[in-house]
Amino acid sequence: MTLGGKRILLIISGGIAAYKSLDLIRRLRDRGAAVRPVMTSGAQEFVTSLAVGALAADHVFTDLFSRQDEQDVGHIRLARDCDLVLIAPATADLLAKMANGLADDLASTVLLATDRPVVAAPAMNPRMWAHPATRRNIEFLRRDGIRFVGPMAGEMAESREAGLGRMAEPLDIVAAVETLLDEGPKPLLGRKAIVTSGPTHEPIDPVRYIANRSSGRQGHAIAAALAALGADVTLVSGPVTIADPVGVRTLHVERADEMRDAVLSALPADIAVMVAAVADWRVASAADQKIKKHPGESIPTLALTENPDILRTVGHHTLRPKLVVGFAAETEHVESNARAKLERKGADLIVANDVSSATGIMGGTRNTVKIIGHDGIEQWPEMDKNEVATRLASLIADRLRQE
Numbered sequence: 001m002t003l004g005g006k007r008i009l010l011i012i013s014g015g016i017a018a019y020k021s022l023d024l025i026r027r028l029r030d031r032g033a034a035v036r037p038v039m040t041s042g043a044q045e046f047v048t049s050l051a052v053g054a055l056a057a058d059h060v061f062t063d064l065f066s067r068q069d070e071q072d073v074g075h076i077r078l079a080r081d082c083d084l085v086l087i088a089p090a091t092a093d094l095l096a097k098m099a100n101g102l103a104d105d106l107a108s109t110v111l112l113a114t115d116r117p118v119v120a121a122p123a124m125n126p127r128m129w130a131h132p133a134t135r136r137n138i139e140f141l142r143r144d145g146i147r148f149v150g151p152m153a154g155e156m157a158e159s160r161e162a163g164l165g166r167m168a169e170p171l172d173i174v175a176a177v178e179t180l181l182d183e184g185p186k187p188l189l190g191r192k193a194i195v196t197s198g199p200t201h202e203p204i205d206p207v208r209y210i211a212n213r214s215s216g217r218q219g220h221a222i223a224a225a226l227a228a229l230g231a232d233v234t235l236v237s238g239p240v241t242i243a244d245p246v247g248v249r250t251l252h253v254e255r256a257d258e259m260r261d262a263v264l265s266a267l268p269a270d271i272a273v274m275v276a277a278v279a280d281w282r283v284a285s286a287a288d289q290k291i292k293k294h295p296g297e298s299i300p301t302l303a304l305t306e307n308p309d310i311l312r313t314v315g316h317h318t319l320r321p322k323l324v325v326g327f328a329a330e331t332e333h334v335e336s337n338a339r340a341k342l343e344r345k346g347a348d349l350i351v352a353n354d355v356s357s358a359t360g361i362m363g364g365t366r367n368t369v370k371i372i373g374h375d376g377i378e379q380w381p382e383m384d385k386n387e388v389a390t391r392l393a394s395l396i397a398d399r400l401r402q403e
């Protein structure tokens with residue numbers, strides 16, 4: 001019951017992603033939260049207030065000028081009698097209203113009147129998300145302290161278009177809410193952390209690239225877990241389809257050299273956790289134009305060259321963080337390879353996992369790791385990647401405390 005006793009005011013605005021809000025209500029309530037729903041008139045075109053009210057087990061507020069609701073609760077009380085305001089889905093229109101302080105319906109009025117933390121899960125067509133007007137609104141809202149979870153990349157529900165604009169998955173939204181309402185100890189307050197996550201894409205030509213199966217789940221979870229302990233976290237992420245963690249500064253990159261530049265620009269830091277599955281090699285000279293297939297001609301050969309080793313660069317840097325943690329994805333000799341890596345990369349800890357195909361760790365949700373340090377090895381049982389992240393974050397906090 002991570003959200004036991006917490007009161008969430010859930011604003012549902014009018015997008016097709018509103019169907020996911022029904023699942024979101026269940027997930028929030030499963031964790032002990034009380035959910036009080038507000039629906040815009042647009043939202044009621046997509047899901048019924050009957051379904052929302054039944055799942056939330058509360059009255060659904062829809063009308064600014066409802067005499068009964070105003071007498072019973074009132075829009076100002078609605079805005080304040082909660083621990084957090086969550087907007088899911090947050091449409092381009094509602095975000096635009098918020099950015100400009102408009103209050104012409106119940107949802108926008110509540111948002112202008114609230115003094116509680118606000119989390120928004122945007123959902124819209126990729127072109128609307130990319131539009132300069134939306135970019136501007138998001139920038140304003142970020143400066144006003146609004147937190148965002150998502151949107152994610154992927155196919156849109158209403159069209160075959162793909163791109164950034166899908167609402168974050170209900171469980172990612174729940175994780176964001178948990179992070180923000182977490183009142184646990186903050187041993188990493190005042191500490192700066194850099195985390196890398198996901199794969200890198202190394203171009204072959206404008207349409208092809210070399211990649212790997214990394215999902216970014218483990219790295220993103222570690223960034224979130226460090227932030228939950230109070231650290232100021234910069235996450236440098238390769239191309240992934242999962243949402244940026246809440247409460248973390250996320251820089252998006254594609255290639256290994258971009259990832260290195262982003263990591264170095266985030267120094268100095270106290271903690272570096274390099275989780276990304278950086279491609280070891282890139283194509284020596286990526287083609288400017290798509291490489292064409294010509295019948296009868298020989299098959300092209302790709303000449304590769306070595307990528308910068310980001311962990312090693314950080315581990316030997318003049319601004320080396322106090323604690324440098326690397327990952328080792330191995331398919332054999334997991335332990336001895338990890339020990340060698342500790343030395344070569346200048347790391348304090350190596351988190352080693354066996355990614356031989358039978359285990360399905362890469363891209364999966366569970367992980368079995370060994371923590372290898374200069375003073376010994378700890379074997380952890382198989383657990384969820386979020387749990388690995390939480391335990392690793394507290395191990396990092398313990399190490400820094402001992403200094």
Ligand code: C5P
Nearest residue numbers: 274275276278308309310311326327328
């Ligand atoms: O050498 P190997 O790729 O097995 O090392 C894995 C560790 O090194 C991981 O922590 C990974 O994030 C990091 N790494 C890196 N830059 C590279 C290759 C690996 O930061 N080019």
